[in-house]
Amino acid sequence: xxxxxxxxxxxxxxxxxxxxxxxxxxxxxxxxxxxxxxxxxxxxxxxxxxxxxxxxxxxxxxxxxxxxxxxxxxxxxxxxxxxxxxxxxxxxxxxxxxxxxxxxxxxxxxxxxxxxxxxxxxxxxxxxxxxxxxxxxxxxxxxxxxxxxxxxxxxxxxxxxxxxxxxxxxxxxxxxxxxxxxxxxxxxxxxxxxxxxxxxxxxxxxxxxxxxxxxxxxxxxxxxxxxxxxxxxxxxxxxxxxxxxxxxxxxxxxxxxxxxxxxxxxxxxxxxxxxxxxxxxxxxxxxxxxxxxxxxxxxxxxxxxxxxxxxxxxxxxxxxxxxxxxxxxxxxxxxxxxxxxxxxxxxxxxxxxxxxxxxxxxxxxxxxxxxxxxxxxxxxxxxxxxxxxxxxxxxxxxxxxxxxxxxxxxxxxxxxxxxxxxxxxxxxxxxxxxxxxxxxxxxxxxxxxxxxxxxxxxxxxxxxxxxxxxxxxxxxxxxxxxx
Amino acid sequence: xxxxxxxxxxxxxxxxxxxxxxxxxxxxxxxxxxxxxxxxxxxxxxxxxxxxxxxxxxxxxxxxxxxxxxxxxxxxxxxxxxxxxxxxxxxxxxxxxxxxxxxxxxxxxxxxxxxxxxxxxxxxxxxxxxxxxxxxxxxxxxxxxxxxxxxxxxxxxxxxxxxxxxxxxxxxxxxxxxxxxxxxxxxxxxxxxxxxxxxxxxxxxxxxxxxxxxxxxxxxxxxxxxxxxxxxxxxxxxxxxxxxxxxxxxxxxxxxxxxxxxxxxxxxxxxxxxxxxxxxxxxxxxxxxxxxxxxxxxxxxxxxxxxxxxxxxxxxxxxxxxxxxxxxxxxxxxxxxxxxxxxxxxxxxxxxxxxxxxxxxxxxxxxxxxxxxxxxxxxxxxxxxxxxxxxxxxxxxxxxxxxxxxxxxxx
Numbered sequence: 001x002x003x004x005x006x007x008x009x010x011x012x013x014x015x016x017x018x019x020x021x022x023x024x025x026x027x028x029x030x031x032x033x034x035x036x037x038x039x040x041x042x043x044x045x046x047x048x049x050x051x052x053x054x055x056x057x058x059x060x061x062x063x064x065x066x067x068x069x070x071x072x073x074x075x076x077x078x079x080x081x082x083x084x085x086x087x088x089x090x091x092x093x094x095x096x097x098x099x100x101x102x103x104x105x106x107x108x109x110x111x112x113x114x115x116x117x118x119x120x121x122x123x124x125x126x127x128x129x130x131x132x133x134x135x136x137x138x139x140x141x142x143x144x145x146x147x148x149x150x151x152x153x154x155x156x157x158x159x160x161x162x163x164x165x166x167x168x169x170x171x172x173x174x175x176x177x178x179x180x181x182x183x184x185x186x187x188x189x190x191x192x193x194x195x196x197x198x199x200x201x202x203x204x205x206x207x208x209x210x211x212x213x214x215x216x217x218x219x220x221x222x223x224x225x226x227x228x229x230x231x232x233x234x235x236x237x238x239x240x241x242x243x244x245x246x247x248x249x250x251x252x253x254x255x256x257x258x259x260x261x262x263x264x265x266x267x268x269x270x271x272x273x274x275x276x277x278x279x280x281x282x283x284x285x286x287x288x289x290x291x292x293x294x295x296x297x298x299x300x301x302x303x304x305x306x307x308x309x310x311x312x313x314x315x316x317x318x319x320x321x322x323x324x325x326x327x328x329x330x331x332x333x334x335x336x337x338x339x340x341x342x343x344x345x346x347x348x349x350x351x352x353x354x355x356x357x358x359x360x361x362x363x364x365x366x367x368x369x370x371x372x373x374x375x376x377x378x379x380x381x382x383x384x385x386x387x388x389x390x391x392x393x394x395x396x397x398x399x400x401x402x403x404x405x406x407x408x409x410x411x412x413x414x415x416x417x418x419x420x421x422x423x424x425x426x427x428x429x430x431x432x433x434x435x436x437x438x439x440x441x442x443x444x445x446x447x448x449x450x451x452x453x454x455x456x457x458x459x460x461x462x463x464x465x466x467x468x469x470x471x472x473x474x475x476x477x478x479x480x481x482x483x
Numbered sequence: 484x485x486x487x488x489x490x491x492x493x494x495x496x497x498x499x500x501x502x503x504x505x506x507x508x509x510x511x512x513x514x515x516x517x518x519x520x521x522x523x524x525x526x527x528x529x530x531x532x533x534x535x536x537x538x539x540x541x542x543x544x545x546x547x548x549x550x551x552x553x554x555x556x557x558x559x560x561x562x563x564x565x566x567x568x569x570x571x572x573x574x575x576x577x578x579x580x581x582x583x584x585x586x587x588x589x590x591x592x593x594x595x596x597x598x599x600x601x602x603x604x605x606x607x608x609x610x611x612x613x614x615x616x617x618x619x620x621x622x623x624x625x626x627x628x629x630x631x632x633x634x635x636x637x638x639x640x641x642x643x644x645x646x647x648x649x650x651x652x653x654x655x656x657x658x659x660x661x662x663x664x665x666x667x668x669x670x671x672x673x674x675x676x677x678x679x680x681x682x683x684x685x686x687x688x689x690x691x692x693x694x695x696x697x698x699x700x701x702x703x704x705x706x707x708x709x710x711x712x713x714x715x716x717x718x719x720x721x722x723x724x725x726x727x728x729x730x731x732x733x734x735x736x737x738x739x740x741x742x743x744x745x746x747x748x749x750x751x752x753x754x755x756x757x758x759x760x761x762x763x764x765x766x767x768x769x770x771x772x773x774x775x776x777x778x779x780x781x782x783x784x785x786x787x788x789x790x791x792x793x794x795x796x797x798x799x800x801x802x803x804x805x806x807x808x809x810x811x812x813x814x815x816x817x818x819x820x821x822x823x824x825x826x827x828x829x830x831x832x833x834x835x836x837x838x839x840x841x842x843x844x845x846x847x848x849x850x851x852x853x854x855x856x857x858x859x860x861x862x863x864x865x866x867x868x869x870x871x872x873x874x875x876x877x878x879x880x881x882x883x884x885x886x887x888x889x890x891x892x893x894x
Contacts, residue, residue, distance in 0.1 A: 458887045
């Protein structure tokens with residue numbers, strides 16, 4: 001029985017309604033709803049698990065039908081968390097299961113096969129709806145099915161809308177061909193179950209971060225993702241993985257650097273922050289690598305402890321002194337139990353630390369991308385200014401050339417570029433403002449995230465150590481009894 | 484920073500050893516001959532042990548004296564004991580294994596290579612840990628050499644051995660003697676040992692119930708304890724790896740905090756700092772757990788594996804003596820048939836029987852006391868290991884609770 005680690009709800013002041021969702025894997029029999037499955041697979045806020053009485057009806061009256069081709073995708077800009085709409089705190093519990101229909105795919109779907117992954121059930125609960133002044137959702141409790149590619153699709157939409165204006169869009173989990181293949185092949189082994197759990201947990205955190213963002217929560221794509229019963233299948237060109245987006249961002253960053261933009265940074269804050277994020281990036285990656293190494297070694301320790309336990313049992317059997325033989329067998333039992341503790345600890349190391357660090361490494365990359373976008377925006381503004389200057393010079397020349405048509409055109413072009421310069425300046429100021437706010441929010445959130453994880457880690461450490469003491473204290477009299 | 488280990492490590496091991504003198508028991512109790520290794524030097528790969536003797540026996544020239552000895556001298560002493568016919572019915576204490584610094588040396592080399600990727604603090608901690616590991620290997624090898632001598636000094640027969648006395652007393656270099664011995668004995672013993680197990684296993688079922696049981700027990704027990712030793716070694720190595728990871732994590736995390744310093748709200752920084760302290764404590768505990776387990780469990784199993792081998796060797800020698808006796812019987816029968824050389828054959832047979840009986844009698848004694856010794860040693864070490872594990876777990880809990888308390892109060 002593995003402990004399910006649920007990202008905690010963060011209590012923020014002044015929030016008016018709570019959005020909780022549970023993410024669970026789709027059950028093979030689609031008719032039955034995964035209410036029972038949640039109880040076996042999670043230890044989240046069980047009290048808020050929805051009942052399935054109305055589920056059939058809900059599915060029947062699917063209300064939202066948003067086409068993917070809607071042309072205008074305006075980002076929702078907010079100047080800051082307004083008192084009326086404060087960030088919600090979703091609790092996501094995702095339970096994955098392999099969708100049996102996956103194997104019935106037709107050949108032309110195969111190229112997308114790797115993107116599809118498991119289907120997940122997304123259960124959403126909106127609590128305290130009376131307090132809300134903004135009715136974001138039509139219903140208070142509902143379930144939807146989502147595929148892995150749907151999550152990627154959501155992220156790509158949000159990234160295309162918000163990254164370039166300075167919002168730190170949380171990156172989506174990575175695709176993994178190897179892991180997914182194992183699951184599809186139907187390998188019932190521990191590693192494929194682990195893979196699914198890892199993915200489930202990653203999706204949970206991703207959604208939580210996304211919904212925690214005040215602007216993103218209001219985004220129609222997000223609402224559609226959470227609410228609509230049928231999401232149109234994300235087209236492969238759109239369903240870029242988190243890595244794909246980041247690759248794009250990085251390429252943009254490189255391009256910016258290659259253009260050798262010597263940005264006159266008038267704002268020391270940005271210069272300082274950029275440097276700090278660079279350092280943070282390096283150190284976080286290092287730390288992540290060390291924690292991954294710890295997880296790996298602890299797993300090894302667990303395996304070796306189990307192996308020793310067996311060997312000690314054999315030795316105990318072979319021992320002809322009765323009391324010593326019994327003690328050795330007891331030792332073997334203790335070591336076997338300790339092996340379990342090692343596994344638990346490795347699990348905690350991984351899900352609490354390693355994954356969190358991995359998330360933050362990806363988040364930092366997104367942050368750096370946003371800074372690079374600002375540079376691009378500045379550069380565009382500068383280019384517009386240069387262009388305007390040229391147009392003015394051209395117009396000046398035309399003043400003496402006595403070509404009235406061309407002069408008129410030149411004057412119009414000047415107007416055009418003046419507007420562009422103004423827009424460029426506005427864009428730059430806006431993105432700078434957004435980034436400042438986003439970074440502030442990011443830092444607060446990061447402190448919270450780490451604090452929560454640390455506390456959980458300490459609790460798990462105390463728990464395993466108490467167990468350890470129990471086992472050894474039970475063994476001690478056996479050892480003393482050897483005469 | 485050179486990659487070499489400390490050139491000269493002078494180690495006052497006396498006080499540090501009290502907790503380590505437990506692999507074997509009941510040693511060094513007889514005040515008529517007290518031996519210990521209070522001091523050791525490590526030059527490059529060569530370890531020089533200072534063997535210190537205090538005695539009330541007249542057979543020695545002085546009541547107290549010290550001599551420098553190398554590992555090869557111990558091996559020479561062991562081999563001469565093995566080759567001595569008189570001692571065929573005794574369990575010869577196992578020879579101490581060669582000092583092996585390969586592990587720490589390789590790690591030191593890797594550390595040197597990776598120096599550029601680490602912060603100064605991380606590097607210093609790793610180096611510190613490595614030096615501790617090196618010291619642990621050093622301490623272990625001194626202990627195991629000391630125990631070998633103490634087994635001999637506390638044995639009624641071995642303590643009187645002439646070569647043993649030379650080993651303790653002779654103030655010149657033993658290397659000349661060693662060379663002669665090697666030429667004399669050469670590969671003789673080695674060839675014998677190769678087929679020892681085969682002789683034991685394929686031998687006729689022993690008439691003597693005691694020895695038959697011992698044979699079955701020792702053969703089986705040896706393979707089991709060998710396996711357990713190997714598995715314990717792997718487990719201990721994994722523990723060490725985990726402890727090393729904590730060093731990296733602790734160092735990187737505290738460096739990370741320095742980077743974050745300006746980014747952080749002061750309150751937040753404080754409890755993140757507390758966590759850094761916890762990591763530092765945890766890594767020390769992990770290191771200690773790993774080394775305690777190594778000493779109490781792995782080293783115990785290793786030592787008794789060698790001791791069981793020595794017991795098996797005794798059985799083997801007895802089996803050989805039995806075979807000799809049976810051959811002498813056959814020779815006697817043949818002589819009687821041919822009516823030739825009967826007195827010699829009778830004498831030969833009588834001698835073989837006498838040797839066999841003597842072997843059996845002392846062998847029984849030795850094996851019985853060996854069992855007692857083994858049980859007592861296991862008891863002591865298992866108790867100590869359990870107590871240490873409990874102690875370390877309590878330290879971990881205390882550190883964690885302290886940290887958690889700080890985190891909550893800073894909320």
